[in-house]
Amino acid sequence: MLEFQNVSYQYPSEDFDIIDHLSFAVEPGSFHCIIGISGCGKSTIFRMTNGLLKPKAGTILVEGKSIVGRKHYCGYMPQKDLLFPWRTVGENVALPLEIQGELTRAERRDRAEAALADVGLAGCGSKMPDELSGGMRQRAAFARTMLTGCDLLLLDEPFSALDFLTRISMQEWLLDQWQRHKRTILFITHDVEEALFLSSSVLVVERTPIRELAEIPVPASFPRDRSCLKLPEMVELKEHLIDLLRKQVTP
Numbered sequence: 001m002l003e004f005q006n007v008s009y010q011y012p013s014e015d016f017d018i019i020d021h022l023s024f025a026v027e028p029g030s031f032h033c034i035i036g037i038s039g040c041g042k043s044t045i046f047r048m049t050n051g052l053l054k055p056k057a058g059t060i061l062v063e064g065k066s067i068v069g070r071k072h073y074c075g076y077m078p079q080k081d082l083l084f085p086w087r088t089v090g091e092n093v094a095l096p097l098e099i100q101g102e103l104t105r106a107e108r109r110d111r112a113e114a115a116l117a118d119v120g121l122a123g124c125g126s127k128m129p130d131e132l133s134g135g136m137r138q139r140a141a142f143a144r145t146m147l148t149g150c151d152l153l154l155l156d157e158p159f160s161a162l163d164f165l166t167r168i169s170m171q172e173w174l175l176d177q178w179q180r181h182k183r184t185i186l187f188i189t190h191d192v193e194e195a196l197f198l199s200s201s202v203l204v205v206e207r208t209p210i211r212e213l214a215e216i217p218v219p220a221s222f223p224r225d226r227s228c229l230k231l232p233e234m235v236e237l238k239e240h241l242i243d244l245l246r247k248q249v250t251p
């Protein structure tokens, strides 16, 4: 679904490649979390994948084809929901359809309403974003990402601003969405437990510059519930991942 082949990137103001000949591949329908310490370059990988940053070298393929010159090949959901406050929730959710320009206004509204119903927000299309709770806003933002129609979804710390209980229910909700829609999800998080609960395997950034992502399979099957986090092998892996990350943080 996604493949990096020897990809490098250097920010113009820096004198080194933060991404240095990175290669990795992601299978269709998988759910991978990327974990790594703050500032290691995780979001840079997303910004190159969605075309916001152009690699200095190497090739990025989505569904076997280079992303150069392409549009609408991945959906991107940032940490903040970025719903436009002056548009209704429905108009926000319909934005990808508006950009694609293929449907009438009435068709867009119907598709947005269906997408909102699918994420548990039936009837919320005419509300304004500030009338929704944090979790509801993130679900609306996810509905908007789904309406891009892309099979590859990049979710950059989407739940990090939510309180603990909302966050764990959103994780359960997202796994359910993933299992129903069979999209490929890459999800950046700082939270090792969140990564273990969601991922088929975790991609770990062990050092910067990023030359590789260490792929660590998660020893729990799907469908999952939170009790899997208590399995001895999951507890052991959690400690191992925390150790890996802590080694990179200088006190």
Ligand SMILES: Nc1ncnc2c1ncn2[C@@H]1O[C@H](COP(=O)(O)OP(=O)(O)OP(=O)(O)O)[C@@H](O)[C@H]1O
Pocket (backbone or CB within 6 Å): 011, 012, 013, 014, 018, 036, 037, 038, 039, 040, 041, 042, 043, 044, 045
């Ligand atoms: N526009 C920029 N110009 C120069 N350096 C940048 C720019 N954007 C990011 N960086 C630097 O590149 C590094 C990687 O940034 P990136 O946002 O990819 O990290 P991250 O792992 O996603 O961090 P976090 O987990 O804190 O969001 C950081 O050190 C950051 O300061």
